[in-house]
Amino acid sequence: MKIPRHKMPEQPPAARARNFNEVPLGYDAETAKMEAERCIQCKNPQCVTGCPVNVQIPEFIKLIREGDAPAAAKKIKETNALPAVCGRVCPQEVQCEGKCVLGKKGEPVAIGRLERYAADCERGECKVEIPKLAPSTGKKIAVIGSGPSGLCLAGDLALLGHEVTIYEALHKAGGVLVYGIPEFRLPKFIVESEVRYLIDMGVKLELNAVIGTAITIDDLFNKYKYDAIYIGVGAGLPKFMNMEGENLCGVYSANEYLTRANLMKAYDHPNYDTPIMRGRKVAVVGGGNVAMDCLRTAMRLGAERVYSVYRRAMEQMPARNEEIHHAEEEGIEFHLLRNPVKILRDDNGWVRGMEILKMELGEPDDSGRRRPVPIPGSEYEIEVDTVIIGIGADANPLLTGTIPDLKLNKWGYIEALEDGKTSVEGIWAGGDIVTGAATVIQAAGAGKTAAKSIHEYLTNKGDWPKVPAEEASE
């Protein structure tokens, strides 16, 4: 008889919509074991091909089945250093779980939840061990940016005996994991414990260090004598829509809104000094994870009505299914096939509303999704006092603009080969600053690949290839 996929207990919607505690509460040992039983241990597991870093899924699930969760966590960590994070935030439905054979006829194995369970047990039972490091190579590597990409790379290189220093512009390490993704989805103590783990491995962390200003790339090579540099600075430049009214009081970029709420803990103002607007009627533009995080944060900050304004249909939203589902449960109102035209101003320079245009789905575009087409004359106004533009991010030129020989593409992202090598010898890059906004596990995977490449280069210096590669530059 088929066992259905096990639900993970959650805070009830009415309660959680007003607090910042984590929403899903995680499997207990028994449920985890039962869910693990569902995996049929495929000889040729498709799930593994769906995971960007090929986590050994059947193997780790088997260990959970045998009751050894910490061993399962170690298994996962052979390829993914951040299981507690990825188990929570990976878009599993389009990655590992999207490929699970059980999903063909029923529901896939809850790989993400099991991954989270394994990692939480390992941490909870204090079974996280600092691995034995290879003897020191005497080589020094500077990592710029402490997002998932930089963290993973740092861990791998430290393991191989290199001396690694991470430079982070902000006053906390973790990149989007601390400034973007909210506490209710990814508790900050989890990111902190990942960072602590690296420090225990001997990785050095320099916070408040904006590379390109006080310390330049030249300084890193010539003054501090680094042998290699990894750029993992993410895509930290907010996108606006260039519509009327975007500079009014009450309009935020998603980055600002989430940074205030998460990194600066503005939800706990005035115990924390940074304020945030607690709008009564809030509209968030966009349909990705970023937008979902803003919507749900606005609700938690006490809004009466929270509107999601998205120009395509629900099925086309790039956000994780779970986030959309949670947002709906929490009372977010979806205005789909709608695009804002302008933000309306009151007499005092504050937002009083938004003018919105209705859209319909037309022919498929390059991405294969049906293109939203405006319906002329369908404009109407909604009343809001806060607007958050959550349509994604671009490349921030703060660092890349200081390295003249570094090749960028036309959007300002760094041109890099598969293994992270850039057009400047000794500099690798990976994560969102190469691919554009992507996912945590892709950024982490890029760090892993680059770590291998850096290690090879440092142990037997070969020729530096031409970047961009001929075919890649097309």
Add this chain to the structure above:
Amino acid sequence: MSKFKILEKEMVVPNIYKFVVHAPEIAEKSKPGQFVIFIPDEEGERVPFTISDWDRDEGTITAFIQELGVSTMKLAQMKMGDHLEGVVGPLGIVPEIKNYGTVFVGGGCYGIGAVYPLAHALKEAGNRVITVIEARSNYLFYNVENLEKVSDALMLATSDGSSGNTGKVHSILEELGEKVDKAFFMGCNFMLMMCSQATREHNIDTEVSLNALMVDGTGMCGCCRVTVGGETKYACVDGPWFNGHEVDWDELFKRNSQYVMDEAMAFHHFSIGCRQDEEQGRVEKSTSKKE
């Protein structure tokens, strides 16, 4: 020495404090007109302050901080030897330093201290530097000896006339009667606006260091956006220096007032907290006396 230690802290005039902070990498790269972000403590905001001097050998930077709200009050209560949670910088662009001919440098409130490196650099570039600083009354001036050293003419403008020159920076500018080729201003936004209006009438190229609200200071959040010449700019990375004749002042004042209510609440919350601490202190003291 550990980083971000406060090596010197002194109230130079009522409400304005001089801070000397250990931050060697920042001192090494500081240039005139740039700023840093201070994070006072774990709960603190990220607050921008102009780098008002630096000592590359000692690895220190100086800031003059005017006490206004919670963050600056917290800083004002910190002591020599305390550590800031973080200092980030140097941030922002450097205004073009070259020989313009005669330059007018104006400063008010924190700007009295903050214009010094700029005046210094302009002087070294061969300009005739006319510096004018403003305050309500004569006793509110500070950093005057430093400014004297780098200015060909230094004038003190006071609202009450106690310095001899009655008025503000912009009124002195109006009465100057000397050809000025370029002007730079630092101080509160209102002063920057008044000064920009004065120079516009005389067709003097003007750059002002805008006070926009900031969070990260690295172009990541967009909090600091200002409209200059009809375009949206980020004060932290495109500025803080902008052409004073092109700034949309109305928008800037509005945007800067977005959190007045929250700030007032935080101020109240914080000052009550302080009073409790004080009372606690008094109780402790009185009990220790008894022993």
